Amino acid sequence: MNRITATYEIESPIGITKAAEVMAGEQSTGTFGKIALETDELRARCAAQIDELTVNSVGHSPSLPSRFSSNSYERGIVKISWPIDNLGTSLPNLMSTIAGNLFELAELSAIRMTDIGLPKVFAKTNPGPAFGATGTRGELGAHDGPIIGTIIKPCVGLSPAETADLVQILAVAGIDFIKDDELQANGPHCPFPKRVEAVMGVLNAHADKTGKRVMYAFNITDEVDQMKRNMDLLSAHGATCAMVCMNSVGLSGLRAARDHGNHIIHGHRAGWGLYSRSPHIGISFPAWQKLWRLAGADHLHVNGLASKFTEPDPVVAESAKSVQTPVFYDRGPAHLAMPVFSSAQTIWQIQPARTLLGNDDFIFCAGGGIMSHPGGPGDGVIALRQAADAARAGISIEKYSRQHPQLRAALDVFIKPTLDLG
Template sequence: MKYEDFLDLKYKPASNDLVCLFRITPDKGFNVKNSAIRVAAESSNGTWSDLKVPKHLLKLKAKVYKINKDLVRIAYPSELFETNNMSQILSSIAGNIFGMKAVKGLRLEDVQWPGKMMKGFKGPNFGIKGVQKLFKISNRPLIATVPKPKVGYYSEEHARIGYDAWTGGVDLLKDDENLSSQKFNPFEKRLKLCMKMRDRAEKETGEKKSYLINITAETNEMLKRLKMVKDYGNEYAMIDTLTAGWAATQTICNKAMEEKIIMHFHRAFHSAFDRNPLHGVSMKVLCSIARLQGADQLHIGGLGKLAGDKEEVRNNYEKCSLNENKEKEDMLAQNWHGMKKTLSVGSGGLHVGILKPLMDLLGTNICIQVGGGIHGHPNGTHDGAVAVRQSIDAYLKCKTLDEYAETHKELKIALEKWGRKVYE
C-alpha cells in the first residue's frame, strides 16, 4: 500500500460512501494531486511508508476521485466509520490531516452523508414544524432575544428583562453562550424566576413563550440541568455544542429526546476553524453535523456584525432547513431522507432596519434573534421588542418600514436611532 493507491479518477462513489469536498492549498514541493492523496491516506488507512497489507485492507482505503483546480473530492467506504459516533467520524475526515506538511491550507468544505450512516443519528426531535406547532406560529419568524450585556445581571434582573421582552412580542428569551451558572446568576435560581415571569407573560399576552436556558457544563452536570429544565416546566435547553464537544452533545440530545425537550444549539467557537476560507472546517459542515445530532435550532449567521456573507448564510440555511440541497461549486448535494429540518436562527448585530434582507434571503420559516437591537431601544426593552415585532409585521404586510413607522411609534423611534446601517 502506497500513496498512489489512494488515487482513482475513474471511481464513481458507491451509495454508501461518505464523500468529502476539500479545498487544498499545497505546500512547497507538492501539487494538488500529491497533497490530495496524502490527505486521503492519512484520513483513512494509509501512511507515509509503503506497506504490504492483506487484500481486505485495500477495500477500506479512501479514494481521490475528482480534482477541479483546488477542489478535491474524496470518497470513503462507510465501513471505515462507527456510524453513530460523530467524534470518531471527525477524527478521520477532520483529524490529523490539517497538520500535514503536504498542505499549506486544507479546508473541509462539505460532507455528503450517505443514508446508511444517517440512520445512526436521530436528527432533530421537533424540527421546524414541531417548534412552530408549540408556538402556534407558521406565518412569521420566531423572535428571540438575549439580555444585554450578556453576563452580569442578577437572576431577578435577568427574569425581569425576559418579562419585558416577552410582553413586547418576543417568543423566546435566550441565554448567551457564556452564561451558565455563575455566582451572580446561578442556573436553578435563574430558571425558577424566568419560569414565573414566563407564565405571567403568557397569561397577559395569550401567546406561548419559552426560554433557551444554557445548560452547558460537564456532561453529568448538563444531564442534571436538563432534568431541572423538565421539572420546572420549560420546553427548551441550549447547548454550546462545539465547546461542549460532539460526544457530550450526542448524550444530551439523546436524553432531551426522551424528555421531549427542544434543543437549541449555539455555535460559539465556530469561527476558530471556519473563518479562514483556505483552512479548517466550513460552517456548512457544522450545520449538517448539528442536524444529524439533533439540533432543533441552530445559529447560522445573520448579515449583521458577524462574518458571513449572503452566500454563506444561504448555504448554511440549505443544510439546516431543506429536505435536500443541490450541488454547487463548493457544496455537495445532500438528500436528508426525511430527517426533520433544523430551524435556522439568524443573529448577530440585528435591528429593525436590517431584518428585511435576512427574510428576503431565507424566507420566514426562521428564528430571528435580536439582542442590542431590542434592549438598546431608547424607551427600553419592552418597546424594543414591540418595534422588532412591528418591523416583521411590516414585511409580512408588504409595507415599507417608513410607511409602517408612520403609525407605529416604537418602530419609528428604533429607525430614528439605527436607520438601516449594519453595525460592526
C-alpha cells in the same frame, strides 16, 4: 450512495495530485511506509478513493506555514470518499476520518473542508432534530411570522432575581423567545438552579395570565452528566428549550442532550471563528451544520446580516439557507433546523433575512435592537414584529412605518446598514 465523501480546497508544495494521494492514504489504510499487513485485498476493501481533482491556480508562496518548501504551490479542489464499513455511522468517528490528521500534513500548505456527503444509513442512527421549526412553533402556540427573540444582557453579572426582572419586562413586551448569553451557564453569581426557578416562575405566571408562552433557552452547557441534571431541572419547572454551546461539548455532548428528556435544542456555535475565519484552513458552515443537525440541534446560529462579526453577508446567507436544506432529500422536512440570526440586528435586517430564505422559519434575535428603542423594550418588540409584517406583505418598512408609530420611531434611531447580498 454507500460511501462517505468530503470535499476540500487544498494547496500543496508537492502538487495537488500527490497531496490528494497522501490525504487518502493517511485517512484510511496508508502510513508513512509500506507495512506487511497492508495487503492488496485490504486496500481494495478499505482504502479511501480520490473521486474528483481539479487544479485551479498556482502560486509562489504558501498560504500557511509549511515544512516543505517549493517554488510552486498548486491550489485546487479534491473530493475523497471512504467505504462506510471503515467507521460505521458514528459522528465522532466520522470527524476523525474526514477532519483528522490530514489538517496537519506537511504536504499541505492550506486545507479547508467545504462539503460532506453521507449515506442515508446515517439517518437511522442519528435521528436529527426532534422539533425543528414545526415543533418550535407548536411549543409557542399559534404563531405566525418569524420568531422574535432577544438575549439576556449584560452577558454576565445579573443575579437570578435581576434576570427574572428583565424577563418580566420582555414577556410583557410581547417577546417570543429569550436566551441566555453563551457566557452565562452556572456561574456563582447566577447559579443555574436559582436562575431556572426565578425565570420560569415569571414565565409560567405570564402564560397563566395571558395564554402566551414565551420560550427561554437556558444555557445547560457543562459536563454530560451535569447537562442531563440541568435538563431534568428544566422539565421540573416546565421549561421547553435547552441551549448548548456545541463546540464546547462536542458532537457526543450535543447528541446526549438531544436524547435526554424532551427539550428543543438551541445550538450556539460559540468558538466558530476557529473553524471558519481563515480561507486557508478550517471547515465551512454548510459542511459542519450537517453534523450538528444529525446530532440533534433544532436551532442553529448563523450570525446576522450586517453584523459585528467578520463573516460577510453572502456567507451568512449561505449558512442560513444550508440549515433549511435537507441532508437526505428523500426524508422531506426531517433534519431541517431553524437558522438563528443575531448580532447587531435591528428592524432593517428582518426583510432581507426573510427574502433570502423565502419563508418565516427563522429566529431573529435582537439585543440593542429591542432595548434601545426610544419607547422602551415593549415598543422595540412591536417595531420588530411590524418590520416582519411588512416583509410578509412585501411592503418596504419605510412605507409601512407611516401607519405604525413604533416602527417609525425605530427608523429614526437605528441607522440603516449597508447589506451585500449580491
